[in-house]
Amino acid sequence: MMFGVTRSNYLFGGIVCCIIFLSSQIVASSYVDAAFAEYTSLGQATTAAQGNVAAAFSNPALLSTLKKSFIGSQSSSRYDSDISIHNIYATQHIKGLDLGLHVPVKQISNISETEANNSDEGVEIGSLSDIQIELQLSVSKCLTEHVSVGMSLKGEAHKLANETAKGIGLDLGLATDFNSVNVGARIENIVSKKIWSTGEEESLPTLYHLGVSYSPFETIMLLSDIVLGETKTLNLAAITQLTKNLSIQSGVADVLDTKKWGLGLDLDLSGFHITYSMSSAHVLGANHTLGVSLAY
Amino acid sequence: MLFVAILSQIIHADPLSPMGILVQKRGVSSLSFQRDLTPLSASPKRIKIIQIKNRRGLQVQGSEEPLRLYEFEVGSDIEALSEEINGQADVVYAEPLYPVQIFQTPNDTGYAYQDYLKESSLKFLDYIPENEGVVVAVLDTGVDRYHEDLSLNMWQNIADPINGLDDDGNGFVDDLNGYNFCGYTYETPDNDPMDQHSHGTHLSGLISAEQNNSIGIAGINSKTKIMAVKFLDERGYGNQLDAAMAIRYAVDNGADIINCSWGFYRKNTVLEDAMAYAESKGVIVIAAMGNTNTNLKEYPAAFSSVWAIGASSDSEERAHFSSIGEHIDFSVPGQDIYSLINGNSYGFKSGTSQSSAIMTGIVAKLLSNNPEATKSELYTLLKSVSTQSEAKDLILGYGIPDIEDLLLKLNLTEVDEEETVVVSFVGTMSISRFMNYPNPIIDSTTFGFESNESGAEIEIVIYNQLGDKVDSLSATSSSGYNKISWTPDTLLNGTYFYRTIITGTSDTYTKKGKLIVLQ
Structure with missing residues (x-):
């Protein structure tokens, strides 16, 4: 495998260095749960899901595997409406670089504010909320016909109860393929810092994702992810192309423990994609996500 | 959203403000039903005749005119308008109609x-x-x-x-x-x-x-x-x-x-x-x-x-x-x-x-x-x-x-x-006031609740926003107010979910809740 050096390689490398430099200066970090239908319908096994726009915002290297540019929006209700997430996103190929922009907004409302009364028993005194907005800028570059790398810079503003925080984080990704096997890798939060109005500083744990996908038939793709961090998680999924315009997705996140299943479908109407997923977090309730996007 | 907010403010503007003015006039002549008050500083938007009936459906006020309810726009000074009406001829009383x-x-x-x-x-x-x-x-x-x-x-x-x-x-x-x-x-x-x-x-x-x-x-x-x-x-x-x-x-x-x-x-x-x-x-x-x-x-x-x-x-x-x-x-x-x-x-x-x-x-x-x-x-x-x-x-x-x-x-x-008549609570486990306090959690929190049953098994599981279990607690209930302490040592600031299952001899109580770690 050759790694030829061109002008665009220099440009990409410069951007990477610039982003890493900036991320180390801005001293903040953020993380908003993935807001895409595919994230749940594929059981979070998205690291090697080549050609999938939602997966490209998990593993930025996958941006270079998209055949078209996308613009879209999705809305998600999690745990029987305890959490609502809305996002907008767009991807574009510009001068050898594949760029992605993603803005998710998450809101959790009606959180009881409580305190102890004079008898040291709990009393409810009000209601609190948790609101996060994130700006994710992703860039990907094909190094060779079969290898691409990417990164995502994430900026975040967070209001939690009466405190606020600002943060920044950085993910790196890699995508490659060998015959009909696709391999993806992602280092999530390789840089991460978040500063609260209380003065507290936090860093999100760095997670290492390794994904493999394989298509035994033209209409089926099997996916698996291993996530290594403080715990180890195995995620499995499958994408089945039922017709030219309709595919269904199914997956199980954390197969070895909580087994959160997900189902979804993607309907392609002449470039307009309608995406829906539902999943279960068992005792916490059901998740539903609906989205629409335009591929051009 | 703005419309909803404004509508909500109108509906709940002030639940304790008077709803109108009840006016009782003297029945001095048969024409009195037609005669209204002299003009007020604010015009009523509606005047209703109120019939207070007895068990046979008859007016109980005898020869008096029926009550009238004067309704004004939201924000009107009902107290002042009542005083205005009270000062007029043939008015027995005019009183704000208060909510209860x-x-x-x-x-x-x-x-x-x-x-x-x-x-x-x-x-x-x-x-x-x-x-x-x-x-x-x-x-x-x-x-x-x-x-x-x-x-x-x-x-x-x-x-x-x-x-x-x-x-x-x-x-x-x-x-x-x-x-x-x-x-x-x-x-x-x-x-x-x-x-x-x-x-x-x-x-x-x-x-x-x-x-x-x-x-x-x-x-x-x-x-x-x-x-x-x-x-x-x-x-x-x-x-x-x-x-x-x-x-x-x-x-x-x-x-x-x-x-x-x-x-x-x-x-x-x-x-x-x-x-x-x-x-x-x-x-x-x-x-x-x-x-x-x-x-x-x-x-x-x-x-x-x-x-x-x-x-x-x-x-x-x-x-x-x-x-x-x-x-x-x-x-x-x-x-x-x-x-x-x-x-x-x-x-x-x-x-x-x-x-x-x-x-x-x-x-x-x-x-x-x-x-x-x-x-x-x-x-x-x-x-x-x-x-x-x-x-x-x-x-x-x-x-x-x-x-x-x-x-x-x-x-x-x-x-x-x-x-002796048995005053019993047989067959019913009662759990109430389940909550963690304080919330937000600075250092530690207490899960507290009322129970009428001792010996019930309590399990509390805490989840992050991805639905992954991050901690769990277990205890046994006593009759009265129960307290279970929890310290989120290693959790990042944010919102977490908990689910409680209390299994008694006859019933099972479950509750899902949200808590904030903010250290």
């Missing part, structure tokens, strides 16, 4: 569980036989007449079955199960007094829930019939005119006692007239003092003909929320009282509302033993056995009736243990 509301401290104000039928002198109520024949009208948010622990004790007006006709000619069509006066002022009453709030159902259970049926609780006099007379809406709000109509309905349809666990700090002639009407018919009206912890008079409790009931604590002192004043007659327990909740449920509520209902149950029980007893005789009897019978004060009135002493007065002996 239930007296109930929120369930989460936090008080230790009190088994008032076991640990106070009220336990001796078991030794007083209960008999049929007493009808208690619960004027409130309605009653869940299908509740498993109350349905057999609901009053029915069998003379007016549901057939679209006013069979008994009492002016109310199909009032088989009582009547709903909520909205009478605006001509939208109906014949369905179902409870949409649970306040009225909770009170009714205290008075007359079934005894010894192996479910739920035991009412103080379970042979009492509950007449459901609704005039408070699903939020617990109503107005004095609807209340007055509800009182007249209860009196005219055979109530012996009327329980009023609601009120407002301004009085009103229409309401006062209705109370006087009840008094004239020998009906006992028992009302809650209010939960303001001040000497603010609340009506109807402050009307002289009404028994005003305050709340006592488990240490037989005034409950901290209970209002005080020279008009208070008696005090009875009102903290963390367990009774019925809509939909075959049960729960705790606190307030002078509950105290009023407990006193209503006591009076109903006494009256069932001596239907000829007068209001005055019953009052004197209860006063004579109360803890401050010779030294009435503003705090507890004559104090708390000592039922053991009452047994001696009534010359009743304790029945054999085997014959």
Whole structure:
């Protein structure tokens, strides 16, 4: 495998260095749960899901595997409406670089504010909320016909109860393929810092994702992810192309423990994609996500 | 969203502001119906003729003109406009029509569980036989007449079955199960007094829930019939005119006692007239003092003909929320009282509302033993056995009736243990006020809750926003208030979810909640 050096390689490398430099200066970090239908319908096994726009915002290297540019929006209700997430996103190929922009907004409302009364028993005194907005800028570059790398810079503003925080984080990704096997890798939060109005500083744990996908038939793709961090998680999924315009997705996140299943479908109407997923977090309730996007 | 917010502000602008002005004019001539007031500083947007009818559907005001309700735009100075109208010729009175509301401290104000039928002198109520024949009208948010622990004790007006006709000619069509006066002022009453709030159902259970049926609780006099007379809406709000109509309905349809666990700090002639009407018919009206912890008079409790009931604590002192004043007659327990909740449920509520209902149950029980007893005789009897019978004060009135002493007065002996009516909570595990506190969590938090069962297994699992389990706790419950401490040592700031499962001998309680770690 050759790694030829061109002008665009220099440009990409410069951007990477610039982003890493900036991320180390801005001293903040953020993380908003993935807001895409595919994230749940594929059981979070998205690291090697080549050609999938939602997966490209998990593993930025996958941006270079998209055949078209996308613009879209999705809305998600999690745990029987305890959490609502809305996002907008767009991807574009510009001068050898594949760029992605993603803005998710998450809101959790009606959180009881409580305190102890004079008898040291709990009393409810009000209601609190948790609101996060994130700006994710992703860039990907094909190094060779079969290898691409990417990164995502994430900026975040967070209001939690009466405190606020600002943060920044950085993910790196890699995508490659060998015959009909696709391999993806992602280092999530390789840089991460978040500063609260209380003065507290936090860093999100760095997670290492390794994904493999394989298509035994033209209409089926099997996916698996291993996530290594403080715990180890195995995620499995499958994408089945039922017709030219309709595919269904199914997956199980954390197969070895909580087994959160997900189902979804993607309907392609002449470039307009309608995406829906539902999943279960068992005792916490059901998740539903609906989205629409335009591929051009 | 903005529209919703503005609409919400309009609907809830000020639930305590007057709703209009009730005007009573002199019937000086037949033309007076046509003659209106001289122009006011603000024009009414609507004037309604209000008919207060007797049991035959006739106007009760005699030769007087009917009442008129002047409605003004939101924000009008109703008090000033009332003064303007009062200054005009031929006006007998013009008074703001005030809203009324239930007296109930929120369930989460936090008080230790009190088994008032076991640990106070009220336990001796078991030794007083209960008999049929007493009808208690619960004027409130309605009653869940299908509740498993109350349905057999609901009053029915069998003379007016549901057939679209006013069979008994009492002016109310199909009032088989009582009547709903909520909205009478605006001509939208109906014949369905179902409870949409649970306040009225909770009170009714205290008075007359079934005894010894192996479910739920035991009412103080379970042979009492509950007449459901609704005039408070699903939020617990109503107005004095609807209340007055509800009182007249209860009196005219055979109530012996009327329980009023609601009120407002301004009085009103229409309401006062209705109370006087009840008094004239020998009906006992028992009302809650209010939960303001001040000497603010609340009506109807402050009307002289009404028994005003305050709340006592488990240490037989005034409950901290209970209002005080020279008009208070008696005090009875009102903290963390367990009774019925809509939909075959049960729960705790606190307030002078509950105290009023407990006193209503006591009076109903006494009256069932001596239907000829007068209001005055019953009052004197209860006063004579109360803890401050010779030294009435503003705090507890004559104090708390000592039922053991009452047994001696009534010359009743304790029945054999085997014959004792069992006040049981059989088959029902009750968990309430489950929450973690403080929230947000700075260092550590406590999961606290009330339980009536000891030995139940408690499991609390904490999840992150991805639904992954991050910690778990387990413990065993004790009867009373339970506390389980938790320190989120390694968690990042953010919102987390918890799910609790409490497995008792007969029931399982589950709850999902949210907590914030903010260190």
